[in-house]
Amino acid sequence: MEKIIKIGLAILFFLCLLDMPYGFFELVRFIALLGFGFLAFKANEKGDARETIIYAALALLFQPFFKIALGRGLWNILDVIVGITLVLSVFKKK
Template sequence: MMKNSKTILKIALALLLFLCLLDMPYGFYQFVRFVALIGFGFLAFKANETNDNTEVIIYGGI
C-alpha cells in the first residue's frame, strides 16, 4: 500500500512540475513550490525509514 502511495505522489509531483512549463499564473507556481516541499519532504522521510541514503539525498536536494 505504501509503495503505491509513493508512486502516486511521484506521478502527481511530476505532472505539477511539467505544468510549470506552461504559462500559468504566479499563484500556481507558489502552490507548486509548497506542494513540492511537502511531497519531496515526505518522500525523503520515507526513504530515510528504509535506510536508502541515496534517495534521501536526491529528494532532500530537490
C-alpha cells in the first residue's frame, strides 16, 4: 500500500510541472496531505522516527489550508525533488 501511495504522489507531482488549472494544484495539495500523513503514520508504527518526521514535514509543506507562497519555479523544483525521492524510496532496500 505504501509503495502505491508513493508512486501515485510522485506521478501527481510530475503532473504539476504541466500547465494545469489551479484547482488541480489544490487537489494535489490535499491528496499530498493525506498521503504523507498516512506515510508518517505507517513510519511511526514501524518505529522509524526519521521517516516519520520527514513525511510529517512534507504533509505540512503541501497542506492546502495555510498556503506557503514559494512561487511556481520553486514549487516545480520541490515537486521534482520530492517526486524523484519518492520513486527512489520505493526501490531502496531496508
